[in-house]
Amino acid sequence: MTVQETLRRIVMGIDPGTVKMGYGVVEEGETLTMVDCGVVTVRADIPLPIRLYHMYSHLFTVITQYHPDEIAIEQPFMAKNVRSALAVGRAEAIAMLAASSNNTPVYSYTPRQIKMMVTSYGGAGKEQVQEMVKLQLGLAKAPRTSDSSDALAVAICHICQTPIEYQFSRKS
Amino acid sequence: MTVQETLRRIVMGIDPGTVKMGYGVVEEGETLTMVDCGVVTVRADIPLPIRLYHMYSHLFTVITQYHPDEIAIEQPFMAKNVRSALAVGRAEAIAMLAASSNNTPVYSYTPRQIKMMVTSYGGAGKEQVQEMVKLQLGLAKAPRTSDSSDALAVAICHICQTPIEYQFSRKS
Numbered sequence: 001m002t003v004q005e006t007l008r009r010i011v012m013g014i015d016p017g018t019v020k021m022g023y024g025v026v027e028e029g030e031t032l033t034m035v036d037c038g039v040v041t042v043r044a045d046i047p048l049p050i051r052l053y054h055m056y057s058h059l060f061t062v063i064t065q066y067h068p069d070e071i072a073i074e075q076p077f078m079a080k081n082v083r084s085a086l087a088v089g090r091a092e093a094i095a096m097l098a099a100s101s102n103n104t105p106v107y108s109y110t111p112r113q114i115k116m117m118v119t120s121y122g123g124a125g126k127e128q129v130q131e132m133v134k135l136q137l138g139l140a141k142a143p144r145t146s147d148s149s150d151a152l153a154v155a156i157c158h159i160c161q162t163p164i165e166y167q168f169s170r171k172s
Numbered sequence: 173m174t175v176q177e178t179l180r181r182i183v184m185g186i187d188p189g190t191v192k193m194g195y196g197v198v199e200e201g202e203t204l205t206m207v208d209c210g211v212v213t214v215r216a217d218i219p220l221p222i223r224l225y226h227m228y229s230h231l232f233t234v235i236t237q238y239h240p241d242e243i244a245i246e247q248p249f250m251a252k253n254v255r256s257a258l259a260v261g262r263a264e265a266i267a268m269l270a271a272s273s274n275n276t277p278v279y280s281y282t283p284r285q286i287k288m289m290v291t292s293y294g295g296a297g298k299e300q301v302q303e304m305v306k307l308q309l310g311l312a313k314a315p316r317t318s319d320s321s322d323a324l325a326v327a328i329c330h331i332c333q334t335p336i337e338y339q340f341s342r343k344s
Contacts (some may be wrong), residue, residue, distance in 0.1 A: 029269075047278075048268060049268035049272040049278040050269060050272055051270070052265055052266075052268050052269050052272065053269055053273060054270035056269055056273075076258060080254075081251070081254070082252075082257040085254040085255075085257035085258045085261065086248060086257045086258075086260060086261035086264070087261065087266075088258060088261065089257065089258035089259060089260065089261020089262040089265070090261040090262065090264060090265035090268075091265075092258070092261075092262060093224055093261070093262035093263075093265040093266055094269065095202060095263055096220060096221035096224050096225075097221070097225055097228055097265075097266065097269065098225050099221060100221040100222055100224065100225035101225060101228075106219075106221040106250075
């Protein structure tokens with residue numbers, strides 16, 4: 001393996017939800033490049049166990065397609081009530097399970113950490129995140145949905161938090 | 173297939189938790205028989221994604237071992253706060269996913285429904301549930317842990333809620 005190969009990594013970001021699950025795959029080399037992004041959606045009227053299984057299967061397929069070196073998941077926002085916390089916990093578990101089923105290291109970041117890292121402002125709005133994701137990945141236009149741009153933002157946040165040189169020196 | 177074969181079914185009950193996950197397998201024929209019961213435990217200091225993966229894998233193995241016709245899961249108790257609701261949501265998702273990964277129909281029951289069905293009293297304590305599970309399954313002694321007796325109670329509750337004759341008539 002050459003040094004150049006070692007200094008590349010693929011990071012996948014996930015923005016978990018039980019109806020929509022955003023994902024974004026970013027390759028870090030000399031610059032950051034978007035490999036793919038999208039949203040796993042499941043109809044809300046499908047029974048919950050089947051919905052969770054579809055989410056998991058789709059996410060698992062994306063992970064096996066791109067073989068990310070690391071997966072970063074957006075930590076659940078501080079849910080306002082017990083009912084939404086239950087739903088958020090379910091979505092987070094599915095994302096974590098899809099990642100660890102592939103033996104991929106998983107990292108978690110709070111929404112505030114992600115916004116701080118990507119826009120330099122912890123209270124940034126969705127449009128600001130989308131715009132900064134577009135700039136940092138050199139995209140012609142911002143991702144269509146905020147779910148996928150949020151997922152790309154998690155990946156970017158993780159890449160910034162754990163510089164590739166650090167990863168390299170840890171392995172050596 | 174003979175009528176006698178059709179009138180047998182195996183039901184697995186699950187009492188979900190992120191550190192301990194109780195399971196109980198009951199066969200319904202002319203009487204109720206306990207096939208197996210146990211508790212999947214994972215050390216609480218293991219990182220959450222790996223813990224969830226171990227829980228899922230263990231549960232998946234039990235399901236493929238006994239091939240239950242139906243799986244009944246205890247619905248999360250009404251968590252007191254957002255933090256515990258997150259944990260309960262994660263555990264429930266893992267149990268549901270293990271069930272639906274095996275294409276097994278999943279049913280949910282509230283703790284109150286289970287206690288009502290097994291002990292005829294919705295506010296029954298753990299000891300009462302253990303004692304009634306022992307009696308209904310004709311066991312020499314009650315299951316050692318309340319996690320596994322709770323899981324057996326979910327299976328018994330499901331069996332009582334959906335009489336086998338009804339299942340049979342639905343299929344015909």
